Amino acid sequence: MAYDKFKILESTAVPLPIENVDTDQIIPARFLKATERKGFDDNLFRDWRYNTDGSPKADFVLNNPKYSGKILVGGKNFGSGSSREHAAWAIYDYGFRCVVSSFFADIFRNNCLNIGVLPVQVSPGFLDEMFEAMEANPDSKFEVDLPDQKISIVSSGLSESFEITEYKKENLLNGFDDIDYLLNLEEEIKSFASQTPL
């Protein structure tokens, strides 16, 4: 699935200072019945965002008009639990291009990278700095620089570098996906398969 290229992103952010945000919270299972990739943004954080009657919960950050932007900043161990890629789709479709946390669950991190959302892992201290900046001023801007692998808090100039493999970085910079790469390896794969019994 094609996605937009990622280079340098400067944006305000949405804070979600909760630990262990699991993918069942990001998108509850009852919204996984689609056969197409459409309409997941409405159900992002569905049960934290809306009451059972469909009215918005005023105290949830996505309903707070003060906060918006293309960066979602979450607490430690973000994206644990179910492998549902729908969680990453919901985040992308809602308009986020980058998720920041001090720790990510493995499958969620992979899913994000596969669909063009950049997971940025920062130190716990830097994460706190980000939350504080947003609390002090909801319009605080952050810059995520993929070529330089650096994230900064624009107002204070504080910055930290983050890790990503060269391969994934190239993919994101160019909007490529893994399947394009693998399809070019078809002969190698077939010869490998022929030596691997079922």
Add this chain to the structure above:
Amino acid sequence: MGNTLFDKVWDSHVVKKIENGPDVLFIDRHLVHEVTSPVAFLGLKERGISVLYPERTFATADHNTPTIDQHLPVKDPLSANQLKALETNAAEHGIPYWGLGHEKNGIVHVIGPEAGITLPGATIVCGDSHTSTHGAFGAIAFGIGTSEVEMVLATQCIMQPKPKSMRINVNGKLSFGVTAKDVALYIISKLSTSGATGYFVEYSGDVFRDMSMEGRMTVCNLSIEMGARGGMIAPDEKTFSYIKGREYAPKEAAWDTAMDYWKTLHSNEDAVFDKEINFEASEIEPMITYGTNPGMGGGISHGIPKAENVDGGVSSYKKSLAYMDFNEGESMIDKTIDFVFLGSCTNGRIEDFRAFASIVKGRKKAPNVTAWLVPGSHRVEDAIKEEGILDILHEAGFELREPGCSACLAMNDDKIPPGKYAVSTSNRNFEGRQGPGSRTLLASPLVAAAAAVTGKVTDPRTLMQADLV
């Protein structure tokens, strides 16, 4: 440096190493279900390609299927649509499809081993995080997202950086009333839900050696709940005799060749792990969770810890207890419960039903409890009937439902109502996992049975002891 079991299986499946990038890993067998596959098949269509190796791909319907009246058309139009999509996609690409009502239908991680699809030394993936279950046979098995499902359908490969290795040793003998589920919940409670993130785990030691294949599957199944990509156990005679004769397992000369290879699948004496952790079996008692992630659990007699004694954020801890409507320091014993769920790929196998029946036998279901007993597959259902377990359940006032994931993720009608408490043998107690507002207490089939007959959280050992005298 000696090779670990994990290294042996991983390294033998690397098609290509990408410099500064992931390995291209060949996947022997790919399991597909209705919920995480439709968009992947759509992707193939858009690219104008078909499934590379349909004979290495297997499809079942389990996640959103009803667990009663499976012979009738599925009522929910969205679920019906997803099932139809899988059936059509499987037919179009020549993939075996075991849909509702098929004798081989059941939860993807229950039927894989049953059919002999799961083999030692194999690489197995599925768009479901509990694919780690298959590691019980010495396979490398892990869950993947939908883009990766498309990738494997298209190329039979996946791109993954090699995870780090961790070995968890549990030595000694398990105490009375302590099951494989308790061992897993105990380990998760010690390591937390992120304690093994980035690692692939090998379980080793007396406890796993003595464990049945069903028990090993329960343990490997829960590997993901401590953040691990997967877990595995070296195959042994128990593994081989479980597999022998199963439909997709090798036969005759191929069996002998396979056995020669399988016998080499263990970590060498001098193998080095990135991390090694030891536990004592005698420390483990029947477990139950009190919070909203699987790491928030403890021995059933221990009660709920005070916030000051837990690692991690106090506000997240308090938010979790508030959701459960529990207080710090409370005892778990005697808490009234409303639902019991026996089933899922964690505890929906025949051994789990035997354990449940051993406690409810000669007792009656508590009037305040609604119990959903859901076998993991039709074969499990058949065994329940053949072994006379169904009669025991009926006499005690329980009904058996039809196979599927059911209340494990509550995509079908099996939803725990808001605010209600369920003692559940499944794998996740996240907020709303079993239905919006539901409150889940994860536990073993024995603890679930004790709750089902008493209507409250009960130490199963008290009932088991009473049965002994």
